[in-house]
Amino acid sequence: MKKAYLLFVMVIIWSCSNNDSESLNLATPVALEATIITDSSFFADWTLVNEATEYQLQVATDNMFANIQSTLNNLAGPSNVSNLNANTQYYYRVQASNLNTNYSSYSNIIGVHTLPSTPIAEAASSITTSSFVANWQPVNGISTYLLYVSKSSPFSETSVLSSYNGIEVTGNSFEVKGLDFNTTYSYVIKAKSSERESEFSNSISLLTL
Numbered sequence: 001m002k003k004a005y006l007l008f009v010m011v012i013i014w015s016c017s018n019n020d021s022e023s024l025n026l027a028t029p030v031a032l033e034a035t036i037i038t039d040s041s042f043f044a045d046w047t048l049v050n051e052a053t054e055y056q057l058q059v060a061t062d063n064m065f066a067n068i069q070s071t072l073n074n075l076a077g078p079s080n081v082s083n084l085n086a087n088t089q090y091y092y093r094v095q096a097s098n099l100n101t102n103y104s105s106y107s108n109i110i111g112v113h114t115l116p117s118t119p120i121a122e123a124a125s126s127i128t129t130s131s132f133v134a135n136w137q138p139v140n141g142i143s144t145y146l147l148y149v150s151k152s153s154p155f156s157e158t159s160v161l162s163s164y165n166g167i168e169v170t171g172n173s174f175e176v177k178g179l180d181f182n183t184t185y186s187y188v189i190k191a192k193s194s195e196r197e198s199e200f201s202n203s204i205s206l207l208t209l
Helices: 002-023
Strands: 031-035 042-046 054-060 068-075 079-081 089-098 110-113 120-125 132-137 144-150 160-170 173-176 184-193 204-207
Touching: 031 089, 031 110, 042 054, 042 089, 054 079, 068 079, 120 184, 120 204, 132 144, 132 184, 144 173, 160 184
Parallel strands: none
Antiparallel strands: 031 042, 042 079, 054 068, 054 089, 089 110, 120 132, 132 173, 144 160, 144 184, 184 204
């Protein structure tokens, strides 16, 4: 009788141990390319895992994750990452878990670079019958800007001038020439870093003399 009882207990222990082992084998999420990238945030995307009840997202400034900037816990799925620095390289990876006890391996690593800060356009100066000087506040670390001028108020991409449709300029002012007299124009600015461009600045409107 004792042998039978001992065998029964061993079977139960083996069964529980086997079930626990299986429960630990959560599939590894697959991290996908980030979307909705701005100068201070991005949307981290990944595939969902069967049996996972939450996810942990780690964001670092190096692909070895020695400099982790944030760890977001108990996420239901792909999430927005905010409060980031502009024009900065980040990396993220994700881990699935079940009731915060059983964890998958970390996913592959995705790199994402935030956009440059958005410039602030300032009032035009030196307005004449055929020209004006566009002004804006400089963005830290940026030397190249894109200038857009439209024949409208406020700025409209549908009426942008072909000669000032994202022209590359430097500094924090630029003279716009070859305009019509007594005509309303508007301009906006983008900051540019390598192949990355900021969002449009605010729109500045003016009337030539």
